[in-house]
Amino acid sequence: MKKIGIIFQKELIDNLRDYRSWTIGLFWCLFGPLLIGGMIMLLGNTIRENLDQPLHLAVSGTENAPSLVSFLKQQDVIVEPAPANPRAAVIAGDLNVVLVIPKAYGDDFSAGKRATLQLIYDSTRQSASPDIQRIQNILDGYDKYMGLLRLSLRGISPQVTRVVLVETVDTATPQSQAMIFISMLPYFIIFAIFNGVALIATDSTAGERERGSLEPLLINPLSRGAVVIGKMLSAVPFGMINLLVTLVGFAAIFQVLPVEELIGVQIGLDAGALAAIFLICLPIVFLACAIQTLIASFTRTTKEAGTYLAFVGLIPALPGLMLAFLPVKPTLWTMLIPTFGQQILINQFLRSEPILASNLAISAVMTLAVSAIITFGAIKFYENERIIIG
C-alpha cells in the first residue's frame, strides 16, 4: 500500500513535468466546447439568414406569364432575370433555384389546359433547400389559388376538390431542437477524458518500457500490482482536471455565445450542474486510466500504444452519438454498460428529468468494477515475464 503511494507520487511529479503530454490532453478538452460552439453559431446564422432575407428568384421567360410573375412579387419574391443557361448556373452553384416559364405556358394557360413550369435545382445541396421549399410552396399556392378561381367561375364550390383536411400537430419545440446539441455533450465529455489521459497513462507505462527503465524498476522489492495500480492512479488527477476543464469550457461557451438569440433556446450550465456532471463522470476517469494502462501493458512503445488511441476514444463514445438521434430510456441494462449509463444520466440531468439514485449508484459501481477488472488484467500482463523480454 505504501509502495503504491511512492510510485503514485513519483509518477505524478514525472507526469507534471511532461508538459507536452498534458497540454495535448488539455487541447482535447477544449475541442468539444469549441466544436459545439461553432456548430451553434453556424446553425443559428443559417436559420436567421434564411428567414430574414427576401427570396431572390431567377426567372426565365417572365413575358410568358405576367400574372404568375405579379403573384410572385406579391409574395415578396424578388424576381431577377435568369442567365442564358439556367441549368449550368445551378450546377455551378451560382444559383440555388431557377424558374423556367416555357413559351407554351401562356397558350396552355389561356386555353385552360395544364400549363407546365420548370423548376431547376439540386436537391442534394443542403444550403439550397430552404429556398427550394419556399418557392415550391409559393408555386403550390398559386396553383391552388388559380384552380379555385376557375371552379368558382364555373359555379362549383371549391370544397368539392378538398376531400381530406390534414391538420398537423408538431410537438417539436425550439427546446427539443437544441436538445440535439445537449445530447452531444456527453460524447464530447467522455471523448475529452479518454484522450486527455491517454498520453499520460501510456507514457508512464509503455514509455517506461521503451526507455529501458522498467526492468530496473521491477527489480525493486515490490509487487507488480503496486506498480500497475500506482501508475494507473497517477493518471487519474489528470483525467479529473481534463473533465473539469471540458465542463467549464462548455459552460463558458454557452455563457459567451448568445445561444438564445442564435437557436432560440437557452442552454445553461451553472455551478450545480457542473458539479453534478463531474460526479456522474468521475468513475469514467478511472475506467479511462485503467483501459490505457492495460493497453500500455501489452504494447512495447508509446507509438504502438498510440495506434489504439483512436479506437479507445471512439468506442465508449459511440452510444453517446446514438443517443443524439435515438431516444433511449434509462433502464437497468443501460446503467450496467460503463459510459453508456453515464451518458444517459447526463442527458436526463440536462433535460431536468428526475434521476433515480439507484441508477446513479448502479452505473458508478459497475464502471468502477469494470475498471478494477481491467486493472487486474494489466497486472497479469505485468506478472508475465514477457514484459521484460517481449
Add this chain to the structure above:
Amino acid sequence: MIQVQGLSKSFGKVLAVQNVSFSALNGQITGLLGPNGAGKSTTLRMLYTLLRPDSGLAVIDGFDITRDPIQVQSRIGVLADARGLYGRLTTRENIRYYGRLHGLEGAPLESQIEKLLLLLDMQAIADRKTDGFSTGEKLKVAIARALVHNPPNVLLDEPTNGLDVMSTRAMRQFISRLRDEGKCVLFTSHIMQEVAALCDQIVIMAKGVVSATGSPNDLRRQTSHENLEDAFVAVIGSEEGLS
C-alpha cells in the same frame, strides 16, 4: 553470497542457459565471461528474479530466487542490461525513488544519497535532470540507485559497456572497492583483460553452458596456457565474440 545449481532456461526452442552451476562468495569479485549470446544476461536476469528458471536452483543469502523474490530483491543491487533513467527527474530524485521503494526514508536516506554522490563524484550533476546526460553520467546514476539500500550482493551486467578509458578505469576501481567492503560482486563481461584484471573467480560461459570455472591461475593451469587470453580461447573453443 550467491549459489547457483543446475540453472536452465529456454525461450521457445532456443536453449539460452543449460545446467549452469557456480558460487559467488562474499568479499570476492566473480566474473561471468563469454561471447555475446552465451547466456550471461539471461543467467543474471534469473538471479535478479525477473526471469523464472525452467529448472535448477539459485539461492542468494539463503533465499530462493523463485520462492522469496522480495527477500532476494532487497539483498541485491543490480545494474541491469536495461539501465534507463527518468529523464524528467534529477539525479537525486532518481536515486531517492529507488531508496524509498526499498523502504528507506528521511535522514538516513538523504545521507546515503549524499554518500553515493560523493563516492561516484556526482555532486556537480546531483540536481540536474538526467535527460541529456552522457553515457558515463547515466551509468553512475544507475549504479547509485542500485546501491542506495547498501545491498550485500551486487550484480552488474556489462558495467563498462560504452564507457571511455577514464570512465572504465573509474568503474573498475569502484568494483574493487565494493569487494573491499566485503560485498559479493558478480558481473558479466565479454572483455577478457577486464575480467582477468579484476576477478577473484572467473566463470566462462559459451552457448548457454559453463565451460570452465576457477581463479585466473587455476584457468592457466587447467589449459596449460601461460597467457590468460590463450587460456580463454582454449576453453571457449573459438575467439569469436570476445575482445
